[in-house]
Amino acid sequence: MDNILNAVADCILKAESILFIAGAGLSADSGLPTYRGVGGLFEGVLTQEGIPIEEAISNKMLQTRPEVTWKYLWQIGAACHRTKFNRAHEVIAQIESWKPDTLVLTQNIDGFERAAGSKNLIEVHGRLSELYCVNCSYRTTAEELLAGYSKPMNLPPKCPVCGGLIRPDIELFGEHHMSSSEETFKMLDNATIDLIFLIGTSRDYPYITKPLYKAHGLNVPIVEINPAETALSEIADYNIRSTAADTLDKLWSICEKRRGS
Ligand SMILES: [Zn+2]
Numbered sequence: 001m002d003n004i005l006n007a008v009a010d011c012i013l014k015a016e017s018i019l020f021i022a023g024a025g026l027s028a029d030s031g032l033p034t035y036r037g038v039g040g041l042f043e044g045v046l047t048q049e050g051i052p053i054e055e056a057i058s059n060k061m062l063q064t065r066p067e068v069t070w071k072y073l074w075q076i077g078a079a080c081h082r083t084k085f086n087r088a089h090e091v092i093a094q095i096e097s098w099k100p101d102t103l104v105l106t107q108n109i110d111g112f113e114r115a116a117g118s119k120n121l122i123e124v125h126g127r128l129s130e131l132y133c134v135n136c137s138y139r140t141t142a143e144e145l146l147a148g149y150s151k152p153m154n155l156p157p158k159c160p161v162c163g164g165l166i167r168p169d170i171e172l173f174g175e176h177h178m179s180s181s182e183e184t185f186k187m188l189d190n191a192t193i194d195l196i197f198l199i200g201t202s203r204d205y206p207y208i209t210k211p212l213y214k215a216h217g218l219n220v221p222i223v224e225i226n227p228a229e230t231a232l233s234e235i236a237d238y239n240i241r242s243t244a245a246d247t248l249d250k251l252w253s254i255c256e257k258r259r260g261s
Contacts, residue, residue, distance in 0.1 A: 008238050009254035011221050015195035017101035020092050025200015027108050029086040029245035058173040066165055070155035077128055078149040085112035088244035091252045093117035109170045126170035135164030196222045199244050202230035
């Protein structure tokens with residue numbers, strides 16, 4: 001394991017532009033369950049309403065029974081609010097400060113990358129704490145409108161301007177978010193990446209596989225950090241079977257030592 005870590009630290013030291021592709025495993029060390037999309041907090045579990053969570057947190061349900069969708073959005077939001085970013089998010093932000101061309105593409109909606117200080121950020125599924133009205137141009141945050149999920153309120157929340165339905169700026173099941181990300185995707189297309197980290201994700205979505213296969217074809221090293229083997233493991237040059245926080249902390253220590261010597 002030490003040999004792999006040393007080799008990967010070498011890659012970090014040499015690289016100028018690193019792409020981190022992050023999934024739920026990155027937030028697992030924060031104490032959040034690894035969830036699939038927005039629903040996996042209860043993955044495979046029926047809700048009290050007797051419907052799968054994927055249906056409860058879908059666009060269709062938001063249109064027809066928004067109080068049901070909001071009941072579960074609230075639980076997920078409160079879970080995210082109770083926890084915070086971990087050492088892995090911190091190291092990624094530290095690497096960006098060191099190498100400003102670093103990019104982070106995340107599937108997570110908890111906003112921890114941003115909170116930890118990452119700036120070149122592509123949040124493909126949006127951010128749960130960002131809220132907007134479906135009728136007018138009102139936008140706010142969960143901190144502001146929902147008091148950070150700290151006190152009970154009637155759901156769904158209503159727009160203080162027009163009374164319309166408030167929803168989070170995330171991709172619900174049955175939707176394609178992406179809208180706010182088009183500019184940032186261009187950023188990814190135009191970037192010259194010379195090292196890729198795949199952290200805690202097993203999803204072979206096109207927005208992940210496209211930059212991966214492009215990089216692979218250009219002999220860009222790919223490092224996977226994941227406790228388990230995934231559908232993407234084969235393409236990685238280095239497979240680190242461990243958690244994100246522990247691994248990135250060790251890698252950062254090695255890099256610090258080498259930079260100091
Ligand atoms: Zn409104």
